[in-house]
Amino acid sequence: MTDYKLNVTLKYCGSCNPLIDPFQVGSRLKEAILNEPGLKLVAPDDKSIDVVVILCGCPRACGNKESIRRLAKNSIVVAGASVDQVPMAEKELPAQVMQKVRSFCAEGKPISRSPAPARRTRRHQPG
């Protein structure tokens, strides 16, 4: 391990009609990050963010947009009961996110970004 501390921030979708409780997942993540020596919880407007965890209440993943992913070199997307499209129970979400964050940490430095969601930009058809 190096002395490098990974700067982690949390962003929420807003949770209009969530299938999970993103606020509770966020609270647990904050607690876990604060207790992890190699990690530092920073605000979304921090100038140097290594990982942005995007917390979305449902699979629609409204928070998973380019402007948010661009905040950091790496992003992890919680969308309903899934992490980066891998389904799991809601109670497992914080641990899975932390495992992913630690994998960035183990690299000693941030690695490449998560892929953008499979979303084409074709305009809506007239009708």
Added chain:
Amino acid sequence: MGMIRGDDYREALRRVKPEIYFMGEKIDSVADHPAFIPHVNSAALTYDMAWAPEFEELLTTKSHLTGEKINLFTHVHHSTADLVQKVKALRALGQQTGSCFARCVGHDALNALFSVTYDMDKKNGTEYHTRFIDFLKEVQKEDRFISGAMTDPKGDRSLSPSQQADPDQYVHVVKKQKDGIVVRGAKVHITGAVNALGHMVMPTTSMKEADADYAVCCYVPVDAPGLVHIFGRQTNDDRKCSGCLLDQGNPDYGIVGGEALVVFDDVFVPWKYVFMCGEYDFAFELVERFATAHRQNYGGCKVGLADVLIGATYALSEVQGTSSASHIRDKLVEMVHLAETLYCCSIACSCQGYALPAGNFMADPLLANITKLNVTRNVYEMARLAQDIAGGLLATLPSELDWGDARLGKYIDKYMKSVKDVPAEDRMRLLRLIEGMTCGTALVESMHGAGSPQAQRIMIMRRANWERKKRLAQKLAKIGEQPKLV
């Protein structure tokens, strides 16, 4: 090829030799039999409209597999814009046919299977997805109309497939061979079954390990040996074969899609067409994804039909001299309100759609089920209003044959006429159109097509976040300790 025309589709139907029965008769060619021609015409329009400059933006797209221009009904959705496009295309088709065009079911099956085969392979290391992609390319290349065959007879509803006294109440695998499988059972009220080129067979319910033989999904060509189609009766269907046109109401496209009982009497399916065989733990996923895609549709096609019904009702009110009455206007406004509410639902569940691990998109399941549940109410209410405005003649109008009689015709012309300068014939045509759209089979289709209301309620029950709603209320009512967020 990628896109064919309506006449190519009719020729393709003539080339296959499926076993089809209706009213005690074995049918030689559905493309040429009066009982089936309206259904064939309606499906043919899904092809011809794709070539029309007025509709091609809605009914065509680019294959994500080949990059070629294809008919929308062979496409796998890869964005929310794709999902919205489908709803708009269905509305446009509903407006032009005033009936069911049947291709959406197989289309939705393709979309559900694209993702479920991917998920099965990821978990089990199977090869279903690769096999399915090859099949999808085949379908896109031929622009093939396939039906979606999901609903089993189900026997005793309190028992699972494997618990039935008669094991054939659900389609199941009876033999696995080196070159394929043999399936037995039946599928009921399968839309477009007699005028499709093949059926995508899917399980109809969630399953447990004991039901593994029933967890089968496969494609069966319409003329596969052992496949028997028994076409269902519809309200006033004898008018199609009586030589009457006016009395049919919508002689070109019929009143609703044609459904059949499809019997699988030990049908062989080669492995290349098998997309699930024993993976009982994925049966529910397949049912839910198919149902979501299909329930999403109903605020598209049914609203297109509503446009026709509202137009017919409005036109009839003018012909009958009631159009300026305030209560008639109110009722017409209410019909539009009901129709556009359904459209809002379909557009909303499409916009709230999301990507699956396979990369394709599905509509929001909760909102799609809300859409369909509203259809089971709003369509009936629109029909009630249309019948209210139309008046009792809807049920008592003399027949076209008496109108054509040398002695009686003049009486019908005289006494069925209403406002000046509009012939009785116009009024009769509008009444027959409304009759077809609001009396009988067409309404039942809105209730039970894509699943009965209780099926939607079950999905809504599963998908609503009850605990969160409760906590929101408890927080405002200051019950217990709730986290303060802002």
